[in-house]
Amino acid sequence: MTKLSIYCMALNNENLETIKSLNYIPVGLKNKNFSDDWLRDNTKDNISEKNPYYGEYTFYYWYWKNLLQFKEENEWVGFCSYREYWGSNNGKNTNEINDLVLNEYQPEWSDYESIIGEPISVGGTKFMKVMKYGKLALLRNPKAIFLKKGRTIRWQFDMFHGNGNLDKAIELLSDKDRNDFRYFTRNETSFPRGNMFISNSKKIINDYFENVFDWLKKCEKIFGFDLDGYGKIRMYTFLAERYLPYWFKKYTKFKEWPVVYYDINKDD
Numbered sequence: 667m668t669k670l671s672i673y674c675m676a677l678n679n680e681n682l683e684t685i686k687s688l689n690y691i692p693v694g695l696k697n698k699n700f701s702d703d704w705l706r707d708n709t710k711d712n713i714s715e716k717n718p719y720y721g722e723y724t725f726y727y728w729y730w731k732n733l734l735q736f737k738e739e740n741e742w743v744g745f746c747s748y749r750e751y752w753g754s755n756n757g758k759n760t761n762e763i764n765d766l767v768l769n770e771y772q773p774e775w776s777d778y779e780s781i782i783g784e785p786i787s788v789g790g791t792k793f794m795k796v797m798k799y800g801k802l803a804l805l806r807n808p809k810a811i812f813l814k815k816g817r818t819i820r821w822q823f824d825m826f827h828g829n830g831n832l833d834k835a836i837e838l839l840s841d842k843d844r845n846d847f848r849y850f851t852r853n854e855t856s857f858p859r860g861n862m863f864i865s866n867s868k869k870i871i872n873d874y875f876e877n878v879f880d881w882l883k884k885c886e887k888i889f890g891f892d893l894d895g896y897g898k899i900r901m902y903t904f905l906a907e908r909y910l911p912y913w914f915k916k917y918t919k920f921k922e923w924p925v926v927y928y929d930i931n932k933d934d
Contacts, residue, residue, distance in 0.1 A: 669741045670771040670864075673705070673729065675722050676748040676930075684930045689769045690746070693725050719891055721903035722747060722861050723882070730875040737868050742771055744781070744864030748931065752781075752864070753924030766926045780865040780918040782911055783858030783925040788822040819908055820851040826897045827904050831889070835905050838884040843877075843913075850912045860925060861907050863914060870918055877913065878906055 674690040676682075679700050685692040686703075694700035695707055696717050707724045708714035711731040717724040722745070737743060746752055752768035775781060823832040836848050865871050882902045893899040914920050 668771040669738060670744065670769075671741055672744045672746060672752065672769070672864075673725070674746050674748065674751075675725055678748075678931065679704070681748050681930055684763065685748070687764060688751075688767050695722070695725060716891075716902075718899060719893065719902050720882070721900050723879075723903060723906055726861075726875060727879060730872070730879070734868060734871055734875075737871075740866075742775070742864055742866040743871065744862070746862055747860060749927060749929045750783075750860035750862060751926045751928060752862070753926040755924070763928050763930065766928060768923075775864075775866075775921060778919050778921040779867055779870055780863055780914050780920045781923045782914050782920055783860060783862050784922045785856035785858050785911065787856040788817050788819060817855060818852055819854050819857055823851070823904065823908065827901060828898055831901070832905070832908070834888055835881075835885050838888070839881055843916075846916065847909065847912050851908060857908055857911050858922070858925065859907065861903065861910055862925065863910060864923075865918070867918075873917070874910075874913055878909060881909070882906065 672688075672690045673693050674685045674688070675693045675695050676685060677695055677698065679694070679698070682692055682701065682703055692704045693707065694704035695714075697708055697714065700706060705725075705728075706714075707717065707728045709732075710728070712724070713720065713727050714724050720727075726745070744752060751763075751766070754766055754768045755772070820832055824830065832851060833848075836844060836851070839847055863874075882905065885902060885905060889901050893901055897904075
């Protein structure tokens with residue numbers, strides 16, 4: 667039987683039982699009080715001090731450096747968080763998280779090397795948000811105020827995470843990715859949220875982490891860590907979120923899969 671291991675990241679110890687009920691592996695982020703039932707991103711070789719800026723990537727780094735080498739040959743490995751999960755395809759019409767969430771390997775993945783989330787359009791941003799956050803972004807792409815096709819990944823990043831910041835980061839990519847990723851951000855109008863992927867290939871997982879962490883490290887020299895507000899303090903998380911679908915689409919045989927948004931901290 668093919669094994670599926672899903673690591674679910676959370677910020678509160680109170681989420682433990684819910685995550686375990688899904689047969690997911692609980693991962694505690696930040697230096698908070700977690701029980702011994704959790705994997706932590708602040709042990710062994712780690713960058714946990716960067717969590718406010720890197721988000722889930724502090725655990726990705728930990729997994730890459732400390733656990734990837736032990737991945738079983740026939741094991742599919744995936745990642746999610748306490749708010750975003752891989753969706754089940756059982757067809758049940760329910761609001762129960764245990765029925766909504768995927769918890770076993772899917773045979774239809776057998777012809778693929780990676781699973782990424784289904785994309786969400788950036789074109790649905792409400793007009794008032796555009797006017798509140800996106801005035802500078804509109805100067806670079808004025809047609810986006812009325813035409814949704816002008817609302818690209820680059821436009822959306824400019825609006826919420828700093829005008830021109832994505833372009834500055836792209837300049838630091840290697841020659842083999844710089845122009846392709848620039849084209850991707852200026853032409854794609856949707857992307858999967860949450861920095862989620864699943865793969866059965868140790869090489870693919872290693873190559874992605876090696877690539878993205880090399881890039882983010884270079885980006886630190888531009889953006890540093892003196893970052894204010896939600897839209898900028900997690901700059902490295904948001905950069906990686908746009909890069910992930912580009913990389914997996916370019917370098918792997920991928921399949922898109924539904925993502926369920928369900929915040930267990932709000933679960934009654």
